């Protein structure tokens with residue numbers, strides 16, 4: 001019966017004194033505003049204003065509406081500010097940050113393990129897919145090309161990353177993706193909007209992954225599926241072995257934990273999905289194994305994906321005194337050693353599930 005626009009209308013008339021000025025302030029025509037007012041008065045069954053000599057005077061019910069309405073609008077403002085603060089906070093605490101180096105790293109990561117992760121990322125023709133946390137579009141370009149008959153809505157919190165993602169997709173001539181700046185916890189889509197959802201390397205960064213899953217579930221159509229890909233730093237082993245390298249990796253795990261994320265989330269995908277009441281859950285470990293017989297993987301994965309990630313958190317880990325400068329530098333040096341005739345193993349976890 002009462003809508004926010006009604007509260008705003010009455011509040012604005014109280015502030016500026018007339019319907020015509022209120023219409024200007026609210027960027028509406030006077031007749032549209034007049035129509036809203038009549039609608040409100042008829043819904044409530046009382047008059048908000050007496051019209052005397054072409055002037056509006058609040059009735060007793062109108063005064064009550066104005067005062068209570070103002071309090072509600074203040075609460076709305078407060079809520080909007082809080083959500084915006086939370087968004088800003090999330091951007092600040094995102095462990096990998098939004099530097100150019102990180103953007104290059106995300107693209108290297110996606111390219112080098114594209115076959116391993118995406119040989120089976122195929123949806124039926126004509127599907128509408130939500131990609132949550134698309135970042136700079138490193139996965140977007142792969143999955144949208146592989147599924148050329150599908151349409152993608154790719155969202156992320158970061159305006160900067162979305163801009164880069166848009167540039168990449170446009171430069172590749174890909175036309176089945178639209179980007180939107182949104183929060184995974186508060187999606188602007190109706191219930192049951194999407195056939196499928198895709199999430200890659202995002203849940204590891206958020207404090208409440210089960211809440212994100214609830215929201216993703218809400219926007220999935222019945223029988224819709226979710227595909228989640230996450231890493232698990234506890235799955236890392238390498239030759240030559242090195243305590244310094246292990247300490248450096250642990251620093252990343254600890255830093256991510258301080259930022260309320262979980263760098264070892266891969267092993268947790270099954271319970272997360274079953275607790276969120278998804279069904280038909282299949283979790284598939286995808287191991288990357290690299291040795292000198294695969295020089296492109298030595299470059300692309302050991303150096304430019306994994307070690308670059310540890311290098312990327314160095315400054316923040318030092319600032320937060322999680323590890324000493326010599327320890328992290330020794331660790332990074334030893335990770336590079338695995339790229340010189342050593343070996344390196346890491347396991348990603350790809351989960352698929354659906355809703356009933």
Ligand SMILES: C[S@@+](CC[C@H](N)C(=O)[O-])C[C@H]1O[C@@H](n2cnc3c(N)ncnc32)[C@H](O)[C@@H]1O
Nearest residue numbers: 106133134135138156157158183184200201202
């Ligand atoms: C490691 S990046 C992964 C990006 C991309 N999926 C990929 O694999 O290259 C994680 C992304 O999740 C986004 N993100 C984190 N929290 C989010 C939230 N609450 N809503 C939407 N995106 C979020 C970050 O902004 C970041 O771009």
